[in-house]
Amino acid sequence: MSAPLTIVARIEARLEDVQRVKAELISLIEPTRAEQGCIQYDLHQDNQTPQVFVFYENWESRELWLRHMESEHLKRYSVAIEGAVASFTVNEMNCVR
Amino acid sequence: MSAPLTIVARIEARLEDVQRVKAELISLIEPTRAEQGCIQYDLHQDNQTPQVFVFYENWESRELWLRHMESEHLKRYSVAIEGAVASFTVNEMNCVR
Numbered sequence: 001m002s003a004p005l006t007i008v009a010r011i012e013a014r015l016e017d018v019q020r021v022k023a024e025l026i027s028l029i030e031p032t033r034a035e036q037g038c039i040q041y042d043l044h045q046d047n048q049t050p051q052v053f054v055f056y057e058n059w060e061s062r063e064l065w066l067r068h069m070e071s072e073h074l075k076r077y078s079v080a081i082e083g084a085v086a087s088f089t090v091n092e093m094n095c096v097r
Numbered sequence: 098m099s100a101p102l103t104i105v106a107r108i109e110a111r112l113e114d115v116q117r118v119k120a121e122l123i124s125l126i127e128p129t130r131a132e133q134g135c136i137q138y139d140l141h142q143d144n145q146t147p148q149v150f151v152f153y154e155n156w157e158s159r160e161l162w163l164r165h166m167e168s169e170h171l172k173r174y175s176v177a178i179e180g181a182v183a184s185f186t187v188n189e190m191n192c193v194r
Contacts, residue, residue, distance in 0.1 A: 026193065043194055044105070044190035044193060046189065047189045048189060056103075092145060096141060
């Protein structure tokens with residue numbers, strides 16, 4: 001029921017919007033880390049293809065991650081990056097070890 | 098020169114080989130965590146598509162990660178999973194925050 005959840009979220013920005021998307025992703029970190037159930041929320045940028053970002057996230061439960069997905073800061077982000085993201089994938093995972 | 102490095106390695110097993118690949122991936126954990134420069138080496142399996150695995154790795158430097166890529170256990174793994182992996186991608190990343 002309330003097993004921990006790992007999220008690997010991959011965001012690929014449009015080449016002309018990398019800095020704008022990066023700033024918006026950074027703006028998510030502080031309010032998300034303050035959310036209930038957030039254990040880890042680390043943003044990474046690819047060294048070879050800087051338009052590729054990955055959030056590595058650990059949550060106490062899927063329920064609390066779903067609550068995060070409905071948060072005001074994520075809604076604000078979605079509006080702010082409209083048209084600037086080429087692709088977005090999210091994997092819901094469990095930590096094997 | 099010796100900046101820390103994050104690796105996001107995505108391994109997709111062939112459907113008929115998921116358990117075999119998983120066992121081989123697990124066998125990498127202990128010897129890799131014992132390697133010089135390894136800060137974190139966590140294996141994850143996708144909840145919706147269990148043939149998808151992700152290693153989330155943090156290394157003290159790219160040099161020490163490259164040494165890991167030449168390790169005996171990784172060579173043994175490469176032989177063991179031959180023909181059982183549908184796709185493999187690795188992203189070299191830096192932690193923004």
